[in-house]
Amino acid sequence: MSAVSQEPKFPSQTEIVVIGGGIVGVCTALFLAEQGVPVVLCEKGRIAGEQSSRNWGWIRKAGRDARELQLMIESAKLWREIDTKLDEDIGYGIRGITYVARTEQELQKHESWLRDVENFDHGSVLLSAQETDRLLQRNDRQFLGALHTASDASAEPSKAVPAMARHAVDVGATILEKCAVRSVERTAGQISSVITEKGEIACKKVVLAGGAWSRTFLENIGIFIPQLAVKSSVLRTAAAPEVVAGAVGATDASLRRRQDGGYTIARSNHAEFQVIPAAFRHFSTFLPTLWDSWRMMKIRVGKEFFGPMGHQRWKPDQITPFEMVRVMDPKPDPKLLNSALASAIELHPRLQGLQIVETWGGLIDVMPDEVPIIDEPVNWPGLIIATGLSGHGFGIGPGVAKLVVQYIRGQAPIVDTKTFAMGRF
Numbered sequence: 213m214s215a216v217s218q219e220p221k222f223p224s225q226t227e228i229v230v231i232g233g234g235i236v237g238v239c240t241a242l243f244l245a246e247q248g249v250p251v252v253l254c255e256k257g258r259i260a261g262e263q264s265s266r267n268w269g270w271i272r273k274a275g276r277d278a279r280e281l282q283l284m285i286e287s288a289k290l291w292r293e294i295d296t297k298l299d300e301d302i303g304y305g306i307r308g309i310t311y312v313a314r315t316e317q318e319l320q321k322h323e324s325w326l327r328d329v330e331n332f333d334h335g336s337v338l339l340s341a342q343e344t345d346r347l348l349q350r351n352d353r354q355f356l357g358a359l360h361t362a363s364d365a366s367a368e369p370s371k372a373v374p375a376m377a378r379h380a381v382d383v384g385a386t387i388l389e390k391c392a393v394r395s396v397e398r399t400a401g402q403i404s405s406v407i408t409e410k411g412e413i414a415c416k417k418v419v420l421a422g423g424a425w426s427r428t429f430l431e432n433i434g435i436f437i438p439q440l441a442v443k444s445s446v447l448r449t450a451a452a453p454e455v456v457a458g459a460v461g462a463t464d465a466s467l468r469r470r471q472d473g474g475y476t477i478a479r480s481n482h483a484e485f486q487v488i489p490a491a492f493r494h495f496s497t498f499l500p501t502l503w504d505s506w507r508m509m510k511i512r513v514g515k516e517f518f519g520p521m522g523h524q525r526w527k528p529d530q531i532t533p534f535e536m537v538r539v540m541d542p543k544p545d546p547k548l549l550n551s552a553l554a555s556a557i558e559l560h561p562r563l564q565g566l567q568i569v570e571t572w573g574g575l576i577d578v579m580p581d582e583v584p585i586i587d588e589p590v591n592w593p594g595l596i597i598a599t600g601l602s603g604h605g606f607g608i609g610p611g612v613a614k615l616v617v618q619y620i621r622g623q624a625p626i627v628d629t630k631t632f633a634m635g636r637f
C-alpha cells in the first residue's frame with residue numbers, strides 16, 4: 213500500500229531531489245518543503261519499506277557515541293516538534309530507556325560512558341541494584357544496576373515515517389514511490405539532473421539518503437565509502453501485561469512496550485554479517501569494529517556475495533539493483549528469536565506465556581566508527597550524502613536531515629559538521 217495517497221504527476225524539474233524514503237530522506241523533504249524549497253523525493257519501493265519501519269522504535273541518547281550525542285539531543289527536540297505537527301498518532305512518547313547491567317563489566321561500561329559524556333545534557337543516570345529491581349518490578353537483585361534515561365523516547369516505526377511523508381506532501385513536497393534513481397548527471401561539473409527509472413528530473417542539488425544502498429549507488433559513479441550492512445532479526449508479541457512503559461536493553465534480549473500492548477523484542481548482542489565483495493575492499497577500515505564486536509557477529513558467506521548489493525555496475529538506461537530489489541526483506545532467524553523471547557521472559561517473569569505474532573528481518577547499514585556520513589564529496593558539488601546511521605538512525609534521523617537542510621540552505625548548523633565528514637576514513 214502506498215504511504216502517500218495518490219500518485220503525483222511525474223515532475224520534469226525541481227530544486228532538490230532526495231534519493232530514499234527512509235527517515236533521513238523523508239525528514240529532509242519535509243524540512244525543505246516547510247521552507248518553501250521545491251523538492252522531489254524518489255523512493256525505489258515504498259516509504260519506510262526498509263530500516264525505517266523495521267527498527268525497534270527506540271529514540272535514545274543513552275549510550276551514544278560522544279561525537280553524535282549533541283546531534284541526537286537536537287534530534288530528540290525535533291521528534292517532539294514533528295509529533296505535535298502530525299495529524300496522526302505515531303505512538304511517540306517520552307517513556308524512558310534503561311540498559312541493565314548484570315555483570316561488573318557491563319556496569320563499568322555505563323559508568324565509563326557517563327564519564328565520557330559528562331558535559332552533555334543527556335539526562336542519563338546510573339541506578340542502583342535496588343532501583344533497577346523496582347523499575348523492573350522484581351526483587352531478586354539479578355542486576356547490579358542500570359543506565360536509565362527518563363527523557364528518552366519511543367515511537368511506532370510502522371507509523372512514524374509514513375505519517376511524516378504524508379505531512380511532507382501536505383506542505384508541498386512531491387513524493388514518488390516505486391521510482392528508483394539510477395544515476396546523477398552533471399553539466400560543467402555541477403549537478404544538473406537525476407535519471408530515474410521513470411525519466412529524468414532536472415535539479416540543482418541531490419541528497420543521497422539511500423540507507424544500506426548508498427555505497428552501491430556511489431560506487432557506480434566512482435565514489436567509495438566504507439559502508440557495509442548487517443542483518444538483524446526482530447519479533448513482536450501479542451498484548452501482554454505492562455512491565456515497563458518504555459524500553460529495556462539487556463545483553464540477551466531488548467524489548468520495547470508497543471502502542472498495541474505487545475512488545476517488540478530482539479537479541480541485542482547479535483548481528484549477521486553477509487559477506488559481499490565490498491567487505492574485502494573495506495576490511496582493514498572495519499577491522500577495529502570487528503575486533504570489538506566479533507563475539508556478537510555471525511559471519512555468513514552465501515548467495516548475497518553475488519547479489520544486488522555485491523559488485524554491480526550499470527548505465528542510466530539499464531535496470532539497476534534498486535529496481536531488482538524494491539524492498540529489502542531479509543529472512544529473520546527463528547532460532548535466534550525464540551531464544552531472545554525466552555531471555556525476555558527471564559528478564560520479566562510476568563511475561564510468562566508471551567506469544568509471538570510476527571517476525572521480520574532488517575538490513576542495517578554500518579560505518580566503521582558507527583557514526584553517519586553527512587558530507588558533499590569534493591569532486592561532486594551539489595551531491596550531499598547522508599547515510600551510515602549505523603543501527604541508531606531512527607532516533608537521530610530528524611537531526612541528520614536538519615543538518616542536511618541547513619547545509620543546503622547555507623544556514624548556521626545545529627552542530628559542527630566536521631565530525632561527519634567523509635574524509636575521516
Ligand SMILES: Cc1cc2nc3c(=O)[nH]c(=O)nc-3n(C[C@H](O)[C@H](O)[C@H](O)COP(=O)(O)OP(=O)(O)OC[C@H]3O[C@@H](n4cnc5c(N)ncnc54)[C@H](O)[C@@H]3O)c2cc1C
Nearest residue numbers: 232234235236256264267268270393423574604605606607
Ligand atoms: C532491526 C533494526 C533495528 C533498529 N533499531 C533501531 C532503534 O531502535 N533506534 C534507532 O534509532 N535506530 C534503529 N535502527 C536503525 C534505523 O532504523 C536506521 O538507522 C534508519 O532507519 C536509517 O534511515 P535511512 O533513512 O538512512 O535509511 P532507510 O530507512 O534504509 O531508507 C533508505 C531508503 O532509500 C531507498 N533507496 C535506496 N537507494 C535508492 C535509489 N537508488 N532510488 C530510490 N530509492 C532508493 C530504499 O528503498 C530505502 O527505503 C534499527 C534498524 C534495524 C534494521
